[in-house]
Amino acid sequence: MVAAALLAAAIVAVASYGLGARWATEELQSRFEAIEQSLSGSSFPLHERVLDSLAELTQTELVSVNAAGAVIHSTIDLDDGAQGRFESSEDGRTFHTLSFPVRNEVTRQDRVAGISVLFDKSQIEASRRRAAILPLATGLSTILALTTIMLLLSSRLINRVGKLQQRVELVAGGDFQSTVSDDIDDEIGRLGGAVDSMASQLSRLWSQINRQQSEKLLHQIAGGMAHQLRNSLTGARMAVEMHAQQCPAAEDEGIAVAIAQMEVAEDYVRRLLLVASGRQDEDRPAEVQSCFEDVRSSVSPIARHLHVSMRWMVNGLPAVDVSHSQGGVGGEILDGPTWIAAASNLIHNAIQAGNDVHVELRAIRNDCVRLSVSDDGPGVPESIAADVFEPFVTSKPEGMGLGLSVVRRAAERLGGDVRWRREIDRTCFELDAQLR
Known part of the structure; x- marks a missing residue:
């Protein structure tokens, strides 16, 4: 760009000088024609005083010659070597000479046959420069302004x-978070927006791929763990049932809870084996309040054992026998075991994290219920807060990071969502699920 500007300036300079020379030549020719028109047909004598006055008036030098070409009078002292050519003077000045004949030279008393008009070459050059200055200054200033603007742009x-x-290099390296688009609506701005859109899509695709890989690994782990747990659970349940038959107490809460937990664990194992084999268990719709009571009955003894204060609340739900036609909230959830597993997971995490746990089940719409679980624990570490629902993300040294990922999958299967927040020194997880 700088080279182009310099070339343009050189072209403008040459063109300006050429234009100035042309204007100066035209001006010189115009002056000569005016002098010729005034003197060629004059009837007054062209003696020394007249020529001196005319030379001063026209800012030229005048030389009169006779028919033989000899100088009659000159307004300057000519160089001896320049006689007949009138190219220079004794003071070193050089001239551009134009001549014209005088009419009626035979009848003239002054014997003048011709006049030579001498234009000082230094004045001609100065006139050319003056004529070139305006276009040169205009052109160069325009080039300078345009070049400066173009350089800035x-x-x-x-x-x-x-x-x-x-x-783009960051995106190619796997960084999909930073942005480059600006508020300028031009080609570069739109291209930046397209790159940001591409990065966002790649980020979602990358997360989906990682999730699929994690789920695939989870399925493999689930299959291996389920095969190992199935035999152990079967033996443990047989031992507990034999002990229950021999126990003198008619009703032992601990044994009942243990058997119920083993039944839940066996159901988990069965579902894990189905997942590992690539199959999905059939949905088993269940009344949401019954599911809630199942969770409370299984978790409450554990909370008492750990000396954790529990507060259970149910708000806005109808009784079990209330139907849709009566204007109440539909009581059945799409898959009861899935909801129980997700709710139990959230409550167990809260029991492990704090000493005071609040569990609330309430209707948020006619077709949706929300389970809120809050605790007074320290909360989710900031290092994993953004990925807390991803598989294998955990802050527990002994944990595998599968619980909350299972909760998220359960929420998606139940047509709802799961989220968490921190407020007033408490951590709250919310699980939404659609009702049939």
């Missing part, structure tokens, strides 16, 4: 392109 454009290049 190009510099800004180069900076934006450089940022776009860095962004």
Whole structure:
């Protein structure tokens, strides 16, 4: 761009000088024609005083010659070597000479046959320079202004392109979070927006791929663990049932809870084996309040054993026998075991994290219920807060990071969502599920 500007300036300079020379030549020719028109047909004598006055008036030098070409009178002292050519004077000045004949030279008393008009070459050059200055100054100032503007715009454009290049390199390296688009609606701005959109799509695709890989690994782990647990659970349940038959107490809460937990564990194992084999268990719709009571009955003894204060609340739900036609909330959830597994997971995490746990089940719409579980524990570490629902993400040294990922999958299967927040020194998880 600088080279182009310099070339344009050189072209403007040459063109301006050529234009100035043309204007100066035309002016010189116009002056000569005016002098010729005034003197060629004059009837007054062209003696020394007249020529001196005319030379001063026209800012030229005049030389009169007779028919033989000899000088009659000259307004300057000519160089001896220049006689007949009138190219220079004794003071070193050089001239451009134009001549014209005088009419009626035979009848003239002054015997003048012709007049030579001498134009000082230094004045001609000065006139050319003056004529060239205006277009030269205009052209150069325009080039300078345009070059400065273009350099500023190009510099800004180069900076934006450089940022776009860095962004594309970051995206190619796996960084899908930073952005490069700006608020300028031009080609670069739209290209930056397209790169950001591509990065966002790649981020979602990358997360989906990682999730699929994690789920595949989870299925493999689930299958291996389920095969090992099935035999152990069968033996443990047989031992507990034999002990229950021999126990003198008619009703032993501990044994009942143990058998119920083993039944739940066996159901988990069965479902894990189905998942590992690539199959899905059939949905088993269940009344949401019954599921809630099952969770409370199984978790409450554990909370008492750990000396954790539990508060259970049910708000806005109808009784079991209330139907849709009566205007109440539908009581059945799509798959009871899935909801029980997710709710139990959230409550067990809260019991492990804090000493005071609140569990609330309430209707948020006619077709949706929300389970809220809050505890007074320290909360989710900031390092894993954004990925807490991803598989194998955990802050527990002994944990595998599968519980909350199972809760999220359960929420998706139940047509709902799961989220968490921290407020007033308490951590709250919310599980939404659709009702049939």
